[in-house]
Amino acid sequence: MARSWTRLHEHLGRPMGPLTHEMVLEAVATKLGETDDLDWKESLPTFVPTPGIWNEFAKDVTAMANTRGGLLVYGVTDDIEAVGIDLAEVNEQQLTQTLRNGVQPYLSGVDMIPLTAPGGDGPDFLIVDVTPSELAPHFQHGWERKDKDRATFNAPYRVGSDTFYMSEHQVARAYQERFSRQERADAALVELGQQAATVVLGESDPGSAWLIVAGRPSRPVPRLVPAPSRDEAKKVLLDGIKTAARLRLRHDPYGAFGVLQDRINNGMHVGLRRWVDSNILVPELRSHQPGAMVELHHDGGVVVCVDLSHPLPPQVGTAMVDTWTLPTTLNEAVAVIDAHRKSRLLDSTVDITAAIVAHSNNGSDFRFLPYGYGSGQPSPIERSRRPRRVLPATTELPPIADDEVLQTTANDLVEGLLHQFGINTH
Template sequence: MVAAAVADELTESDDLDWKEKLPSFARKPGIWNEFAKDVAAMANTRGGLLVYGVSDQIKLVGVDLAAVDRKQMLSAVRNGIQPYISGIDVIELPAPGDGGEDVLVVDVPPSEMAPHFQYGWEDKDKDRVTFNAPYRINDDTFYMPEHQVARAYRERFAHQDAADALLQACLTQTTETVLSESEGLPAWLVIAARLARPVPRMVPAPTRLEAKDTLHKAVRTAGRIKDDFAGPAVLSDVLSNDMRVGLRRWVDSNFLVPDRRGRGRDVMVELHHDGTVTVSAELAHGLPPHDGIPVNTQVLQIVVLEAVALADAFRQHLAADSSLNITATVATVDAGNRLLPFGNGYGQFALIADTRRPPRLLPASTELAPNADDETLRECAHELASGLLHQFGINVHR
């Protein structure tokens, strides 16, 4: 594609920037922050490609891929741009076997967190520190004036409000579903995870087998990384079921179909075609009756970890390069009863002493960044679980 574009003498535009040489990171005014400025400008406009190895005259001159410092490039983005731009891809393109020039491409996604500010030293600004929001018009880069920055912030906040509303609607719908099917007075842990940039509708929906494989992968991941999240897997209760089709989603549960309802803990998983994931688990199963609604705090922590692992595994399957917004809540049929935290001590579950007994819990929310490693998954799950358990007055240690 690069060779064809060069052959056609494709000119630069707001989403294409030809670069003859690899970016320099020598700490000199006007030089070391140039790469950060180019990336921020692309993200603030509509995303695009920085192509290294093509001259201003649109000639394929190539670059030395051995000299590419990927770590330094990503460091410049992380340390020289606020807020952080996620999803940047650095792609090395070796010349074909029949010869030619090597090329480096930096793919910058459009950002819904614009405006992004690039800061550093600028020689043309008399060696003063700059803090500006660059953007592109055709093949030129400019800095946003105040009114344009204000408009970008309004668009960002409007998008965030819309995303929060969609996440809350998903959480509410799932809560209504599980509570309507409840028997007795249970407490439900309900978790919803939604991509900041949902998968477009034209992307093929996952098959039943792919959805099931994703669930298996998530349970294995949670089991491998659980560390201080003590307790057996919970989502494994539905692994033997066949996922059933829903409205643009796959649904796995052990209680929605009466003929398939067992005596174990009620669990439901939904994998939406747009990348949204919901996980629900009943928290009072197996606990002794009490003057209130028992909540198994150990199960709560395990399910939170499994839900975070599932949301990340589903994101990877869909190749969605986007952060995940995750919210968890505890819902009950009767808000008049108080929630009673139970823990596992000396081999049996018992009411945890010296804790608060709230009638309800506020939702806990967090964000899971793209390309999350095991520690990031644990930290995300710990933040969610802590947000709920702290409302009982329980301090969750790491």
């Protein structure tokens, strides 16, 4: 997602907003010098492999991602003269592929912004906008010529207008900072799920069991980015439900029926930096269906909560869970998480956790039963365990997820929960 506040905005005294052709010309006219987050480039990058020479494009982008992000502006000389480039020669796919093949770990948050002169009168520019990476340090593959060609692996970073390579102690410190960021992200994800669990358990009867699924992008949307509208939030939920139905139909001709589409009406009420849809929170909108709640957070986070309680009357000290609702809901939750990530224009990994919770003061254990009323009392699934606590299942949704990846991600969560009951999902 292209940033709305950059070195050009700061230098020109502009409010937040998209980068424009006129802003580049004005920065050039005022001779804005290069810094660690601004690099003027006269010509487009070349991709002819040359032994002993780094790929300059991958090096420059990686250096900015490892520092604090920044702009590469193609079409301006080192003397800060606007000469322009031929936008027809820009091969965005090749630029992106260069980063995929030459930088580890995967580097997201890079935007290509072509700026055409108004009316075709003047130089054209290409801006490569690089956000600071939460996964720094990133390493660039390259070739070094000494006695013979050999592969090298370095972590570039910027100091002013120059690029250097991290020493061992700098790499160690960068990893420490990354792990600290990950710890904070993990804590934020846990808190997201715990807050939702507190809400839904407070609205449900003792003995009920809830599935709580929380997803949070590794690089959330900053607060200054405009929040999604109600209609945009409604579309996200609808798109996720449709995707989940399509995935189920691939394996089950009767699998289009889902949990969320049955329990909530996609009304979307405003919440604290989020949109919320539920059939339990508003007394006038309570339905006869078991409880469900979906939260679409403005920063890209998602929470899906569904009452897993079996239709049979609850037993004292036992939270009875049906086997159909769990995998179906996880399928829908992963699809909604992916739909919301796309709507917020995020290309980062999403950390996902799924937990089964019940009221902590009723001493419940969890018991899985087949779904449906049928005749007589359903028997527990053969040889299934009855744990008093179910550990959360965790997984990651990668930056680019097709149907197979979505299904695999949901299956990871299903197995992570059901295996704790001794239930084989195959």
